[in-house]
Amino acid sequence: MDQRTRERLPALPTxxxxxxxxxxxxxxxxxxxxAAPLGSDFRVLGETFRVPRFSKCADGRPIHAWDAKGTRRxxxxxxxxxxxGWAAIEILRHTGIRIEELLELGHHxxxxYKLPTTGQTVPLLQIAPSKTDQERLVLVAPELxxxxxxVVSRVRGSDGRVPVLRSYDHYERVWNPPMPLLFQDRSGGYLRPLSRATIRRGLDVTLLASGLTDSAGDPLIFQPHDFRRIFITDSILNGLPPHIAQVIAGHDHIGTTMGYAAIYPTDAIEAHRAFIARRPGSAACR
Known part of the structure; x- marks a missing residue:
């Protein structure tokens, strides 16, 4: 599993x-x-498309067109x-939350939170408990x-509010109470919560377009949980104390957190060398 994380961490920027x-x-x-009139041709990103002559959509605008080969897009x-796909990748990589926690994020x-030391107000993301019984808070970075x-701008209704929907908890096998879910979209004329399959399809399409491959030269496979392992590994490698990473990840035991962190052999060697150099009585301290 460590090798899987080491292989995917450098691929994340791509x-x-x-x-x-x-x-x-x-x-x-x-x-x-x-912007194109019905029945006309238009060109975008170096490709030419033809707009249908009519549309059955309520607003009168089509959502598909035909390319030069006659393929319906x-x-x-x-x-x-x-x-x-973009929203899921960004939120997963910035928070390290589980996919079930992602799909249960709401506007609420x-x-x-107002910092007692400086009085500065910072945004936080409240994560509902999934595998543990405790909620946790994740600091919202500017990119996040x-x-x-x-996401909020996209799902808001005409009244400015995020519509309230019920979602199904596949682990507990119960329906959750109505919530203003962030991951919702219109399908078949109805608003529905997004499914795990939808998130995975978006991720697969992105991976295919990226051209990323694994060590064997095969297309790289990314699972939503890989972002969690990458988040923990990257955080610890960049100086976040493991016990803080444990709190952010929502692990009961720090051993679980360290099991997620794929520490590179080079990092272990360099850290050990630095420790020896700092140790009282070492040659570097004389």
Whole structure:
């Protein structure tokens, strides 16, 4: 498992850039489609498409077009997939939360906290308990704040509120009470909570577009839980104390946290050398 994390940690920047690119391109195609008259041709990102002559959508605008080969492209579906793939990757990599915790995030999960030392107010993300019985709080970095803002803006209704939906807890096998879920979208004319399969499909599409491969030259496989291992490993390698990483990850025991952290042999050797150099009586201290 450590090798799996070591292999995926360096690939994360490429995956993030690819997700951003796919969203930007999908948005450009959908915007171009919406601006083109019915029955006309339009060109975007070096490709030419034809708009249908009519649409059955309530707003009168089509969500698909045909390319030069006559293939039907659902620009609305591509944009939705790209957006939620991007949002999931960003939130998972910035928080290290589990996929079930991701799908249960609500508008009420975004809270603020006033630091008693400085009086500064900082945004926090409240994570509902999944495998443990304790809620926890994750600091919202500026990059994560931008993503959460984009998600909230997308799911808000015409009244400015995030619609309240019920979701099914597959672990407890019960229906959760109605909540203003962040990961929701319209499907078949109805608002529905996004599923794990939807998140995984968005991740798979991004991976395929990235061209990333593993050590054997095969397409790299990323699971949502890989982001959790990468988050913990990267945090500890960059100086976050393991016991703080334990609290952020929501682990009951620090041994679980350290089991997630894929410490590189080089890091262990360098840390040990630094310890020996600092140790009283060592040659470096004389």
């Amino acid at each position: 995956l993030v850039k690819t997700a951003h690119r796919l969203l930007k391109e999908a948005t450009a195609r959908l915007d171009a489609l919406n 659902s620009f609305g579906g591509e944009e939705r997939s790209a957006f939620w 999960s975004i809270v603020s 704040a931008d993503v959460l803002s984009a």
